[in-house]
Amino acid sequence: MHFHQSLPKPSTSKAPPAFYRLRDVMRITALSRSTIYRRVAEGRFPSPVHLGGRASAWSSATLQQWIDDPENYGVPTQQA
Structure with a gap:
């Protein structure tokens, strides 16, 4: 069973980021760099x-x- 957190909720002062860099993705998902790229493949x-x-x-x-x-x-x- 995986325990993942939701993306951080936006504060009232600023919108959430449109993109997350690898370091943030690793923190949010609790997956390693190699696991992320293996699953992408x-x-x-x-x-x-x-x-x-x-x-x-x-x-x-x-x-x-x-x-x-x-x-x-x-x-x-993608459909042709």
Whole structure:
């Protein structure tokens, strides 16, 4: 059984971030870097979004989908 926390709730003074960097994703999910990237490759965890250069991050919306139901999460397939 996994114990995951929900994404931090926004304070009244600022909106939640649109993206989370790897360090934050590791803290939120309690998964290691290698486990995150292995699950991304398997389609069992959201893929990071490339922000430019070498920077990438995870969309807060797709990360929340995984947090809500990690066992049944599947990367959406694109239809032709």
